[in-house]
Amino acid sequence: MSARIGILQAPLNFFRKKTIYPIVLLLFMLELLFPIFISNYWTLRIIMFANLFVIYATSFDLLAGYTGLISFGHSLFFGGAGYLAGLLSLSFGLPLTVCIITGCLFALIVGLLLGYICLRLKGPYLAVVTLICPLVVITILYASPTILGGENGIAGFAQLAGGSLIKQFYIVLALTMVSLLIILVLARGNLGLILKTIREDELGAEAAGINTTKYKLIAFIVSGFFSGVSGTFYAHIMGSIGPTMLSLQYGMSPIFMIYLGGASSIIGPAIGAYVITFLDLYLLAFPYMRIIIYAAIIIIFLRFLPGGLMAVPSEIGRLKRWLS
Amino acid sequence: MAILNVGGLVKRFGGLTAVSSLSFSVDEGKILGIVGPNGSGKTTAFNLISGFIKPDSGRVVLNGEDITNLKPHVIVRKGMARTFQIVRVFRHLSVYENIKAAKIVNVNRGEDRDKKIAEVVHLIGLNGKETEKPINLPMGDLKRLEIGRALATSPRVLLLDEPFSGMSHQEVIGIIPLLLDLTTCGMAVVIVEHVLRELKRLAENVIVLNFGEKIAEGRFEDVMNQKVVREAYIGGSNSA
Numbered sequence: 001m002s003a004r005i006g007i008l009q010a011p012l013n014f015f016r017k018k019t020i021y022p023i024v025l026l027l028f029m030l031e032l033l034f035p036i037f038i039s040n041y042w043t044l045r046i047i048m049f050a051n052l053f054v055i056y057a058t059s060f061d062l063l064a065g066y067t068g069l070i071s072f073g074h075s076l077f078f079g080g081a082g083y084l085a086g087l088l089s090l091s092f093g094l095p096l097t098v099c100i101i102t103g104c105l106f107a108l109i110v111g112l113l114l115g116y117i118c119l120r121l122k123g124p125y126l127a128v129v130t131l132i133c134p135l136v137v138i139t140i141l142y143a144s145p146t147i148l149g150g151e152n153g154i155a156g157f158a159q160l161a162g163g164s165l166i167k168q169f170y171i172v173l174a175l176t177m178v179s180l181l182i183i184l185v186l187a188r189g190n191l192g193l194i195l196k197t198i199r200e201d202e203l204g205a206e207a208a209g210i211n212t213t214k215y216k217l218i219a220f221i222v223s224g225f226f227s228g229v230s231g232t233f234y235a236h237i238m239g240s241i242g243p244t245m246l247s248l249q250y251g252m253s254p255i256f257m258i259y260l261g262g263a264s265s266i267i268g269p270a271i272g273a274y275v276i277t278f279l280d281l282y283l284l285a286f287p288y289m290r291i292i293i294y295a296a297i298i299i300i301f302l303r304f305l306p307g308g309l310m311a312v313p314s315e316i317g318r319l320k321r322w323l324s
Numbered sequence: 325m326a327i328l329n330v331g332g333l334v335k336r337f338g339g340l341t342a343v344s345s346l347s348f349s350v351d352e353g354k355i356l357g358i359v360g361p362n363g364s365g366k367t368t369a370f371n372l373i374s375g376f377i378k379p380d381s382g383r384v385v386l387n388g389e390d391i392t393n394l395k396p397h398v399i400v401r402k403g404m405a406r407t408f409q410i411v412r413v414f415r416h417l418s419v420y421e422n423i424k425a426a427k428i429v430n431v432n433r434g435e436d437r438d439k440k441i442a443e444v445v446h447l448i449g450l451n452g453k454e455t456e457k458p459i460n461l462p463m464g465d466l467k468r469l470e471i472g473r474a475l476a477t478s479p480r481v482l483l484l485d486e487p488f489s490g491m492s493h494q495e496v497i498g499i500i501p502l503l504l505d506l507t508t509c510g511m512a513v514v515i516v517e518h519v520l521r522e523l524k525r526l527a528e529n530v531i532v533l534n535f536g537e538k539i540a541e542g543r544f545e546d547v548m549n550q551k552v553v554r555e556a557y558i559g560g561s562n563s564a
Contacts, residue, residue, distance in 0.1 A: 193428065194428060194429070196416075196421075196425075200415060201415075203408075203412055207405070207407075207408070207412065207473075207474070208397075208425055208473050209426060210397055210425065211398075211429070
């Protein structure tokens with residue numbers, strides 16, 4: 001019996017140890033071959049967007065999963081950075097690299113400001129404030145049709161790699177690999193442990209000598225920066241951007257991704273990002289059903305599998321033990 | 325030599341004076357007990373000293389340095405750690421991670437962090453339970469873990485808020501040698517406790533609080549025999 005449990009526990013232990021880094025690298029190496037074997041333009045494009053959402057979801061996991069600061073307005077970083085990068089490209093004709101770097105730094109600064117505003121907020125109060133921020137920006141966008149494009153957004157700015165899908169695919173792949181490895185190292189290192197203590201008990205963390213203010217700000221900054229990275233690249237692949245990128249839809253997406261995959265694990269949200277991106281594709285035909293289906297999935301997962309897909313091996317193990 | 329000096333601490337919550345002109349000092353390597361009936365201001369005093377609440381007036385001096393109004397994590401780095409009446413360990417992190425989290429931010433120059441963590445785990449008697457999560461541990465072990473987390477910060481003064489509450493008699497007996505051991509290396513310990521029988525074995529001196537005021541101070545036996553202290557505990561002529 002114990003041997004059977006051991007076999008079931010093995011995948012979990014495997015993921016917990018440092019072997020995760022070569023596995024991640026290997027998966028990205030496999031993805032290098034995708035453009036050779038996948039000829040369908042849209043499939044490659046969806047995989048590329050899934051990779052961008054991996055950055056978005058895993059950066060959100062640092063804030064929500066690790067630190068316990070559930071933000072409903074993470075689209076502020078994603079869309080805000082994308083908007084700024086697009087505007088700089090369209091209005092000032094700045095080089096794409098400058099636009100992308102500026103967009104990412106903007107997200108970092110917004111992370112610092114939002115983090116400062118939200119320092120003393122928790123739970124529903126934090127959720128409301130973070131929910132309102134992107135809505136305020138959307139209102140400003142709607143009110144500025146000449147400068148910010150209004151409800152139609154802005155279009156026609158420089159595309160990444162001149163619009164070449166294959167080049168875009170490889171650039172995004174490299175970007176995702178580097179970002180994911182950085183986030184993994186941060187989350188599995190001392191920073192991740194300290195962020196978890198804040199989630200577990202903020203007063204306890206202070207009593208342990210942890211400067212909770214500083215580390216909450218770090219969580220907002222790092223999370224905001226990487227969300228900005230995904231947002232600017234998303235905008236420069238599309239070549240256009242609209243207020244939708246700041247909407248609740250994009251604010252909720254990382255929440256769905258981390259709880260589906262398994263919060264506070266980084267790899268779980270990365271898996272969740274892939275599942276949600278592909279699910280989105282199939283649900284395009286049912287726009288009104290989409291949110292209902294997502295809500296149902298999240299309720300089912302939170303109720304019956306709070307550890308998300310990452311907890312499946314241990315849950316199977318528990319079920320086997322119970323049955324025996 | 326006094327390592328902790330508390331002078332004239334006052335804290336009011338609206339019309340209620342929770343702590344009124346509290347003054348005391350603790351010497352290196354000594355254990356001081358703070359006793360008093362429920363609501364006498366013992367935990368508020370701890371919160372004021374450890375920076376979790378700002379005092380209205382008064383001073384807290386640690387090792388000659390004024391630490392009044394400093395933030396809790398800064399006070400920890402200055403050399404004073406605390407535990408809570410209701411344990412505040414990180415329940416979903418392992419025993420090892422609980423200790424490590426405190427050590428990461430309080431590592432001294434040239435110190436071997438992993439060795440120090442192993443030492444703390446050994447000292448609190450949780451060897452073999454490093455990978456256990458606190459949610460699976462009994463109260464005695466949780467109290468030990470919280471003390472261990474405080475010790476990982478290498479404190480010179482340790483504040484323990486009701487370390488025996490919720491523990492069985494066996495667990496209390498088991499933790500006393502650990503607390504006595506701490507003083508042998510010069511650490512000063514301040515204990516807020518209701519279990520007077522066990523406190524008597526630890527603290528040479530005690531102070532007694534009632535309605536936020538210090539009503540007695542001195543050797544344990546002497547203080548407990550004072551009329552004013554007995555009245556505070558069991559109700560005297562002033563109590564209705």
